[in-house]
Amino acid sequence: MSSFSQVLAWLTDLSNWSGTTGIPIRIGQHLAISALAILLASLIALPVGIAIGHTRRGAGLIAGAAGAARAIPTLGLLTLFGLGIGIGMTAPLLALVVLAIPSLLAGTYAGIGSVTPAVVDAARGVGMRERQVIWRVEIPLAAPVIIGGIRAATLQVIATATLAAYISDQGLGRFLFAGLKTRDYSQMIGGAILVIALALLAEAVLALIQSLTKTYVAHTRA
């Protein structure tokens, strides 16, 4: 294993920060594939989660998806899609979308489902249509929990995007795999530190957004 100073040397070496395989490009790729995966997964999971939470039907689907998501190894999904689809962006992206869906579903369903039934009835009582009940009552009240689901999904996607580098030339994981292959421990540990920093930063930002929505909902309620 290399010493701390060697890792620091790798992290501060300017040549690692430039070019098409430099650290900024890799961070950009990592964030781009993560954001795209979350966006696509949200397009699928949020409407389904809202529908299940609103109608309170099909909750078994949520529990099943959550259980399956824990049991299915992410590496298995990545290698399976990698073999089936081939080298490129599509396979890791698709795997990340599949992985993000259960957390998003669970958060959305829990959020909508936890809205007090009396409030929903009151909204109907003042003449709101179902669409208005969903958009103007349930979604605003459920926002902190829904964002909690997005937070969990984002963390998982950022972590798994590291493994995506195993089947494609994408993201910060490249430094880890390149380091593993050539036994370049400075590169490996340096890359690991970058991924961890990115994950913790994302966690902090999302936690902040979540607590801001909570305060907002609490104020509008009062």
Added chain:
Amino acid sequence: MTWLRLNWPQVLQLVGDHLALSLPAILLSILIAVPIGYLAVRLRWLGKPLLLTATLLYAIPALPLLIIIAAVFGFSLRSPETMIAALTIYGVALLVRTAADGFDAVDGFVRDSAIALGHSPLVIFFKVDLPLAVPVLISGIRVVAVSTVSLVTIGALIGVSGLGFFLTDGFQRGILGEVVTGLLASVALAGLLDALVFAGGRAMTPWVRVVDSQPKLGVAK
């Protein structure tokens, strides 16, 4: 299926390796997380920072964590110790919150009665808090068992033997049957441990079934 038929001795061997990594990690997670969860409830000032640390630890991606653990503790990257340490960190991070929830849900009157009877804190923990928290703890341990088994596959990326080998080896050699076998074997193993923990929990809490099967007063119409 052909691939599985030709290679089942290796499948069995890797299932063994997989268990040899998962089981110690799951046990260590329980032994570490349950007391921490208890402390988090009993000492409120300690609770928040403990749970925050758990959340942050869980946010660290697996592969980088393995590399950092090997570097920090001086383990060889390919050693089982590295893998078990990483799995235990995730297991503890997952379980601490559930354990805290479980102990928090113990009825205050029951605890107060135990205190009034003159039981020592140690006796209250083992005879009152722990048994009453078991159902919630079991639900947390099931999550830990399943996610640990699934995480062990990552070990293949650093050369630790387990079912993940079928995923990387199958991917590199382009054998779909091998990847599918590794995936399904890991899922099956996770399901098996989940069922065992569930059954163990039922056996440990016979009173839960007695309460459930009795007609609930007030609800009956």
